[in-house]
Amino acid sequence: MSKQPAIILSSLDYDRIDALLAKEKELSPVHEQLLLEMERATLVEPEAVPANVVTMHSKVRFKLKSSGKEFEKTLCYPQELATTSDGISIFAPVGAALIGLAVGQHIDWPMPGGQLDQVEIVELVDQPERKGEYHR
Template sequence: MTNLPPITVSTVDLERLYRVLDDAPESVYATAVALENELARAQVVDPEDMPPDVVTMRSIVRFQIIPGGREFELTLCYPDEMDNNPHKVSVLAPVGAAILGLSAGQEIDWPAPGGGQVKVVVLGVTWQPERAGMIRL
């Protein structure tokens, strides 16, 4: 991954995500390593200082995957919050790790699940817990 865009993560998300990484199963090793690398380079801010257009944990985000150009609107979740809801994506899924910390309009090249690379473009943050006063561990 070259030309990485800047990312922003809240102190609350950072703390919990490091705990998630400690417990990550072997089956998501590659994504966990990529996520850990992203966290290491992130600008870290207090939740109340989070810009409203940044993808945080539990945000609802609109994004596009190229090639294909298909658009999605999903909630970025911790692994233990995943259920059968098709409108959620785990931060330990490749696209979930890719969008964390990006702002609307940013894009990142990211490893595709079957190999190769895809470009993930954040179109907007529909809802963010920091703005709704719903920050919780």
């Protein structure tokens, strides 16, 4: 895997994701990779999150290098998938890759089946923190 980009997490997102992971009886490979990302992240208060960084509940346009396809999804918690029409779970392989990246950054990430793909942030369509929503 190539050198991974720096990532930024809000302390609120970190605490909520950490609490969900603590409830898991057994960690999947996606959970373990997400934990590694969380450990290396720079933590900031929600009010200090840069406007170009993917946070929970952000709507993000991203591209997968292997296919060249672009997707637009809202990063959500697993329990919110049923009520988020364009949702992608933080516990899905691509969802875990998105958190903390800034527009223009990319990360090499393990996908189902074990192959690596490159996930690139194309645009941050919406971010709660940009709108002053710090506790969502």
